[in-house]
Amino acid sequence: MIPRHSASRRIAALALVGAASLLAAACSSGESALESGNERPTTPATSAPPATAEPGATTPAGSAPTTAAPTTTVTPLADLPPCPVDALDGAAGPVELTFWHGMSNELETALIELTDQYNASQDAVVVTLQNQTGYEATIDKYIQSSQSSRPDIVQFPEYTVQLLADSGTVIPIGACIEASGFDTSPILDRILKAYATEGVQWSMPFNVSNPVLYYNKAMFEEAGLDPEAPPLSLEELRATSQAIVDSEAAGYGIALDTGADSGGGWFIEQWFAKGGELYADNGNGRLAPATRVLYDGPAGVELMSYVQQMITDGLAVNVGDNASGQDNFLKMADTVSPAAMTIGTSAALGTVTAVLDGGLIQGITGEDLGVGPMPGPGPGALVGGASLYIVAEKGDEKAAAAWDYIQYLISPESQSQWAAATGYVPIRSDALELEPLATKYVEDPRFKVAYDQLLGTSDDPSAFGPVLGPLREVRAATARGVAEIFNGDDVAEVLSRTAGESNALITSYNERN
Amino acid sequence: MATDTRAAAIPAVGFDRPRGWRALGRYSLLLFVxxxxxxxxxxxIVAALKPGNEVLNDPLRPGPFTLDVLRDAWSTGRLGRYLLNSFVVAIVVTVCQVVTSxxxxxxxxxxxxxxRTLLFGVFLATLLVPLEVTLVxxxxxxxxxxxxxxxxGLAAPFLATAFGTFLLRQVFLTLPRDLRDAAAIDGVGHLGFLRHVAIPLVRPTLGALALFSFLSTWNQYLWPNLITTEADKNTVQSGLRLLASTNLDEPNLVMAGTVIAAIPIFVVLIVFQRQLVRGLTAGAVKG
Amino acid sequence: MLAPSLLILVTFVLYPLVRAVWLGQQRCDNFGNNCVSRGFDQYVDMFTSREFQSALGVTVKYALLTVPLGLVLGVGLAVLADKHLRGVGVFRTVFSSTVATSVAVASLMWLFLLQPDVGVLANVGWINELFPSVKDPGWLRDPGTALVAVSMSSVWANLGFTFILVTAGLQGIPRDLHEAAAIDGAGDVRRFWSVTLPMLGPTLLFVVIVLTSRAFQAYGEIELLTQGGPAPYDSTTTVTYFIYGRNSVISGDVGLQATAAVLLFLLLLVLSVLQLSGLGRRVHYGD
Known part of the structure; x- marks a missing residue:
C-alpha cells in the first residue's frame, strides 16, 4: 500500500545526479567565450591564437594577414554627419531635447540646477533630463535602443570614446566647433584631446575628474603625521600606512578596491600615465586602433607587486569590487577597523563632504577629511569623468539646440558653478576667476587638488590615456586580475593571463566593428 | 496566513496532539525558526524608523523613532509614482491574462x-521558454x-499565458459536452455559454489565476529595467533598485523604501489569502 | 477565441525564441548590427568556454544550495506547524510571510543584514565577536562564503512559497491513512516517512521544479547582493548574470549573449524533462 521508499529522497538524489551529469557532460575547453564561432586554427597547435598575437601583428591596417585587422581607419571630418548649428533660428516653437545622464546624489542635484537655469534663460530650447542610473546602464540602454529611441544628447564616460566613434550614431562635436567658429582656446587642451581620436573631436568634455587621495586628518595626527602633508609617492604611501598601523590610529593605512572603474581598472591606467608608461600599443590607441595592452610588462609587474605587498603586510585593505562606489569610503567610517585613507574619484568630493557635514557618519566630521593627489610613481593624472555627445539623425533643429545647451553647460559661469558644487575639475581655466569657484578654491583648497593634479601632467604620449573600443570590457577583465593579485596570487602570471584576455577582447572588437 | 480550518472541523485525535516535553520541544523549535x-x-523595520545618524548605533535596538525617513523615501524615492505604475501594469496584465486564458x-x-492537439502542444511548449531567451x-x-x-510596453509580452490556459482547460474538460450541445440547440452562442455556464464553474480557479498573475507581474525585475529609460515609468522593483544603487550611505532610507514597497503586497496577500493557497497549489494539480 | 492568446504567444515567445536561436550563431558589432553567421559551432564553443562553464558551475552550486535546503525546511516546518498546537496559526502566518517579498525587497533586506560596513550583523558587537567574518572580510565579499550568503537570502525568500504549498499538500492527505498507520503501531517518525512524504509526492515534485528553475534564472538577488562577485573568481556569476550582468566579457556582443541565453533555455528544458519523466513516474499520486 504505502511505498517503502520516500519520493523526496529520490527527488533529492536524482537532482544531484542530474546536476552532476550536466557538469560531467561539459568538457571544458578552457577557451574564452570570445573565441566562440571562430574558425579552428588550421595551423599546428603551437601557433598562437589571435588573442595572444605576437607584437609583430601590430603592423598598420592592411598588411595584417587575417580578417582580424582593425577596420577603423582615419576618419576625416568631411565624411561625418555635419553639425547644422544655425538650424535653431528657423525653429517654429521651443525645441524639446532629451538628455540621458548617469549622475547621482549631489552631482544630479547640480546638473538639475544648471539645466533649470538654462531652460529659464531662453525660450528656444527645453531640456528634459533622464537619469539612467550610472554610466554602465546608460551605455547598455543606448546600445540596446534604436536610433529613434535614443536621446538627443547623451553623457558617456571617457572609456567609450572609441566605441562611440565606431558607432556612426553621433555628430562629432568637432563639426559643431568648426561650423560655429566656437573658441576652444580657454578649454584645457589635454581635457579636450582626451575625447579626440585620430584627429576627430567626438564629444565635449563636461564633467572632468581624476582620482585623488582621501584621508582622515584626525588619524594622521593621532599617528604623529603632518595632517597637511599627505603621501605623494607609493613609497611615502607605504611609510604613512605603516605609521598609522603601528600607532593603532586606524586598523589599516589605506582602503583599496578592485572595481573596474576604480582600483581594478581606472587607477591602473592612471598609475601607468603617472609613471610615463604606455598602457596600450599604437600610442595608447591614439595613432591607430590599439591591438593589445602593455600592462603585463616589467612596469606593471613592479607596480602591482608593490601594491600587493602593502595588502599582504596588512597596511592596505581590499574592500572588493566596490560596485556601489561607496565601499571604500564606508571603510574609512568603519567603527571597528577603519582605514585612514582611500583613493577615489574627485567627483565624489561634493557628496562625501555633504554626507560628513550632515553628520550621517559617526566619528568623522567634514573637517577631518583631507584630500591630496593620488600617490603614484609620478605627478599628473589622466582625464576621467564624462563628456557630452550629440546624437545623429534627430533633425537639424535638435542638433542645433543640443549644441546650444552644451555651450551653456561648458560656459565659464556654468563650469564655475558645477565644479564648486561637485568636486569636478572645470574644463576651462577662466572658470577659476568666476564665482562661486574662485571663493570655493580659496576657502576649501581640497576642491582644487584634482585641478592642480591634472595641470601637473606631462606632455608625454602616455599622459593621454588609452583609447580602446572595448575598454569597458578590458577594464572588467583587468579588474578580475587585480582582485586575484590583491588576494595574493602571482603578479606576473596573473597580469600576463589578464593581458591575454584583454587582447582577445580587443581582437574580437576590431574584428566585429 | 494559511488558516487552520481543519483544526476546528475535526476533533483532535490523541496521536495528533503532542503533550508535555514533546510539545515543549516543538514549541522551542517553532519559536527558534x-x-x-x-x-x-x-x-x-527598525532601520526604517530610525534617523540616519542612529542607524549603525546598535541596529537591533528599536528607536529613537521617526517617520521622517519613510516620508523622505516616499518623496525623494518617488515610491508613490512607482507603486502606481506597478499597480497599473499588474492589473492590466492580470485582467488580460484572465480573459485570454x-x-x-x-x-x-x-x-x-x-x-487542436498540435496547437495545445505549442501552447504548453511556451511554458518552457524562459524570459531570458526572449528578452533581447x-x-x-x-x-x-x-x-x-x-x-x-511593460505589459504587452505578458498578456497571454499558457499556464492559465492549461489551468482553466482542465476545469472546462469536466463540463459534459451534452450541456454545451443542449445550449447550442437553445440558440446560446459560445460567448453566452461561456458567460453563463463556464465562467461560474471556474470562478475559484479564476481567482487563483488572477492572484498568481498579479504577483508574477508585480515581482518582475529584468523586463521593467530593460525597457524603461524614463524614471517616471519605473515599476516599484526597478525604483527600489534605483534607490539602493545611489543611497548605500543611507541604509535607513533604502530600508524605508523596502518597507513601503512591501506593504501593499502584504495587504493584498492578507486579503486574498484563500486565492493565494489555491493559486500556488494550482500548479501542482495532477494531469 | 484562440486568436488573442496565439497572437501574444507567437509574437512574444515563439518568434523571439526562433530569432534568438538564429542570433546565437552570429557575431555582430557592439551595436548589434552587421551580424555575420558563424555557424552553429558557436553553441558548442560557448558551452565549453571557461566563462560559461564557470557560470554554469556557480548556477548548479546555487541550485544545490537552495533547492534541497528549501525543500527540507519547507517540509519540516509545515509538518511541525501541522500539529494541533495552541497558537499554531501565528507560526503559519510567520512562515508564510516571506511569500510577500519580491526579489528586490528580499535582497535589499539581506543586503542590509550582511553588508560588512553598514550592515546590521557587522554593527552588533556580540555578533561581531562570535563571527568576526561578518565584518572582515564580510560574507558577501569573501569568495568562499558569498554564494552561501546569497543562497541564505534566497532560501529565506522562497520559504513562504514552499511552506504554503506543503501545508496545503498536508491538508490534502486523507486522515484515515494516518489513523490506519497509527493503529498499526507506527510512531510519528515512521508515519512521516511512510505516509506523509509519499502522499506529498506531487507537491514536492512541483516545488522542486519551481525552485530549480528559479535558481537557474537567478538575477535580481545577484545584482543587488554581489554584482556577480566577489572578484576574482566570479563566485556568484550565475548563467543569467553572465549574460545580462555588469562586467561580463560578452556585454558588448549580442550574438554571444543570445548563444548563452539559448543554452540556458536548453538546460532548463533538459532539467524539466529529467524531473518530470525521471521523477514524475516514481511520484506516488495517492489512489
Missing part, C-alpha cells in the same frame, strides 16, 4: 478544430513599436 524568519523583517481554454476544451528580441520589438517607457 520563527525568530530566524522574522529577524530580517524586524531589522528592516478563458477564451483559449474554452476553445481547447469545447471546440473541435483541426490541429522582445526589447527590439517593443522599441520598434515605439513602446519603450509605456504601460503597453
Amino acid at each position: 520563527a525568530f530566524l524568519v522574522l529577524f530580517p523583517i524586524y531589522t528592516t 478563458l477564451l483559449a481554454a474554452y476553445a481547447f476544451a469545447m471546440l473541435d478544430f483541426p490541429g 528580441v522582445n526589447r527590439r520589438l517593443i522599441d520598434s513599436l515605439g513602446w519603450l517607457n509605456t504601460y503597453q
Whole structure:
C-alpha cells in the first residue's frame, strides 16, 4: 500500500545526479567565450591564437594577414554627419531635447540646477533630463535602443570614446566647433584631446575628474603625521600606512578596491600615465586602433607587486569590487577597523563632504577629511569623468539646440558653478576667476587638488590615456586580475593571463566593428 | 496566513496532539525558526524608523523613532509614482491574462478544430521558454513599436499565458459536452455559454489565476529595467533598485523604501489569502 | 477565441525564441548590427568556454544550495506547524510571510543584514565577536562564503512559497491513512516517512521544479547582493548574470549573449524533462 521508499529522497538524489551529469557532460575547453564561432586554427597547435598575437601583428591596417585587422581607419571630418548649428533660428516653437545622464546624489542635484537655469534663460530650447542610473546602464540602454529611441544628447564616460566613434550614431562635436567658429582656446587642451581620436573631436568634455587621495586628518595626527602633508609617492604611501598601523590610529593605512572603474581598472591606467608608461600599443590607441595592452610588462609587474605587498603586510585593505562606489569610503567610517585613507574619484568630493557635514557618519566630521593627489610613481593624472555627445539623425533643429545647451553647460559661469558644487575639475581655466569657484578654491583648497593634479601632467604620449573600443570590457577583465593579485596570487602570471584576455577582447572588437 | 480550518472541523485525535516535553520541544523549535524568519523583517523595520545618524548605533535596538525617513523615501524615492505604475501594469496584465486564458481554454476544451492537439502542444511548449531567451528580441520589438517607457510596453509580452490556459482547460474538460450541445440547440452562442455556464464553474480557479498573475507581474525585475529609460515609468522593483544603487550611505532610507514597497503586497496577500493557497497549489494539480 | 492568446504567444515567445536561436550563431558589432553567421559551432564553443562553464558551475552550486535546503525546511516546518498546537496559526502566518517579498525587497533586506560596513550583523558587537567574518572580510565579499550568503537570502525568500504549498499538500492527505498507520503501531517518525512524504509526492515534485528553475534564472538577488562577485573568481556569476550582468566579457556582443541565453533555455528544458519523466513516474499520486 504505502511505498517503502520516500519520493523526496529520490527527488533529492536524482537532482544531484542530474546536476552532476550536466557538469560531467561539459568538457571544458578552457577557451574564452570570445573565441566562440571562430574558425579552428588550421595551423599546428603551437601557433598562437589571435588573442595572444605576437607584437609583430601590430603592423598598420592592411598588411595584417587575417580578417582580424582593425577596420577603423582615419576618419576625416568631411565624411561625418555635419553639425547644422544655425538650424535653431528657423525653429517654429521651443525645441524639446532629451538628455540621458548617469549622475547621482549631489552631482544630479547640480546638473538639475544648471539645466533649470538654462531652460529659464531662453525660450528656444527645453531640456528634459533622464537619469539612467550610472554610466554602465546608460551605455547598455543606448546600445540596446534604436536610433529613434535614443536621446538627443547623451553623457558617456571617457572609456567609450572609441566605441562611440565606431558607432556612426553621433555628430562629432568637432563639426559643431568648426561650423560655429566656437573658441576652444580657454578649454584645457589635454581635457579636450582626451575625447579626440585620430584627429576627430567626438564629444565635449563636461564633467572632468581624476582620482585623488582621501584621508582622515584626525588619524594622521593621532599617528604623529603632518595632517597637511599627505603621501605623494607609493613609497611615502607605504611609510604613512605603516605609521598609522603601528600607532593603532586606524586598523589599516589605506582602503583599496578592485572595481573596474576604480582600483581594478581606472587607477591602473592612471598609475601607468603617472609613471610615463604606455598602457596600450599604437600610442595608447591614439595613432591607430590599439591591438593589445602593455600592462603585463616589467612596469606593471613592479607596480602591482608593490601594491600587493602593502595588502599582504596588512597596511592596505581590499574592500572588493566596490560596485556601489561607496565601499571604500564606508571603510574609512568603519567603527571597528577603519582605514585612514582611500583613493577615489574627485567627483565624489561634493557628496562625501555633504554626507560628513550632515553628520550621517559617526566619528568623522567634514573637517577631518583631507584630500591630496593620488600617490603614484609620478605627478599628473589622466582625464576621467564624462563628456557630452550629440546624437545623429534627430533633425537639424535638435542638433542645433543640443549644441546650444552644451555651450551653456561648458560656459565659464556654468563650469564655475558645477565644479564648486561637485568636486569636478572645470574644463576651462577662466572658470577659476568666476564665482562661486574662485571663493570655493580659496576657502576649501581640497576642491582644487584634482585641478592642480591634472595641470601637473606631462606632455608625454602616455599622459593621454588609452583609447580602446572595448575598454569597458578590458577594464572588467583587468579588474578580475587585480582582485586575484590583491588576494595574493602571482603578479606576473596573473597580469600576463589578464593581458591575454584583454587582447582577445580587443581582437574580437576590431574584428566585429 | 494559511488558516487552520481543519483544526476546528475535526476533533483532535490523541496521536495528533503532542503533550508535555514533546510539545515543549516543538514549541522551542517553532519559536527558534520563527525568530530566524522574522529577524530580517524586524531589522528592516527598525532601520526604517530610525534617523540616519542612529542607524549603525546598535541596529537591533528599536528607536529613537521617526517617520521622517519613510516620508523622505516616499518623496525623494518617488515610491508613490512607482507603486502606481506597478499597480497599473499588474492589473492590466492580470485582467488580460484572465480573459485570454478563458477564451483559449474554452476553445481547447469545447471546440473541435483541426490541429487542436498540435496547437495545445505549442501552447504548453511556451511554458518552457524562459524570459531570458526572449528578452533581447522582445526589447527590439517593443522599441520598434515605439513602446519603450509605456504601460503597453511593460505589459504587452505578458498578456497571454499558457499556464492559465492549461489551468482553466482542465476545469472546462469536466463540463459534459451534452450541456454545451443542449445550449447550442437553445440558440446560446459560445460567448453566452461561456458567460453563463463556464465562467461560474471556474470562478475559484479564476481567482487563483488572477492572484498568481498579479504577483508574477508585480515581482518582475529584468523586463521593467530593460525597457524603461524614463524614471517616471519605473515599476516599484526597478525604483527600489534605483534607490539602493545611489543611497548605500543611507541604509535607513533604502530600508524605508523596502518597507513601503512591501506593504501593499502584504495587504493584498492578507486579503486574498484563500486565492493565494489555491493559486500556488494550482500548479501542482495532477494531469 | 484562440486568436488573442496565439497572437501574444507567437509574437512574444515563439518568434523571439526562433530569432534568438538564429542570433546565437552570429557575431555582430557592439551595436548589434552587421551580424555575420558563424555557424552553429558557436553553441558548442560557448558551452565549453571557461566563462560559461564557470557560470554554469556557480548556477548548479546555487541550485544545490537552495533547492534541497528549501525543500527540507519547507517540509519540516509545515509538518511541525501541522500539529494541533495552541497558537499554531501565528507560526503559519510567520512562515508564510516571506511569500510577500519580491526579489528586490528580499535582497535589499539581506543586503542590509550582511553588508560588512553598514550592515546590521557587522554593527552588533556580540555578533561581531562570535563571527568576526561578518565584518572582515564580510560574507558577501569573501569568495568562499558569498554564494552561501546569497543562497541564505534566497532560501529565506522562497520559504513562504514552499511552506504554503506543503501545508496545503498536508491538508490534502486523507486522515484515515494516518489513523490506519497509527493503529498499526507506527510512531510519528515512521508515519512521516511512510505516509506523509509519499502522499506529498506531487507537491514536492512541483516545488522542486519551481525552485530549480528559479535558481537557474537567478538575477535580481545577484545584482543587488554581489554584482556577480566577489572578484576574482566570479563566485556568484550565475548563467543569467553572465549574460545580462555588469562586467561580463560578452556585454558588448549580442550574438554571444543570445548563444548563452539559448543554452540556458536548453538546460532548463533538459532539467524539466529529467524531473518530470525521471521523477514524475516514481511520484506516488495517492489512489
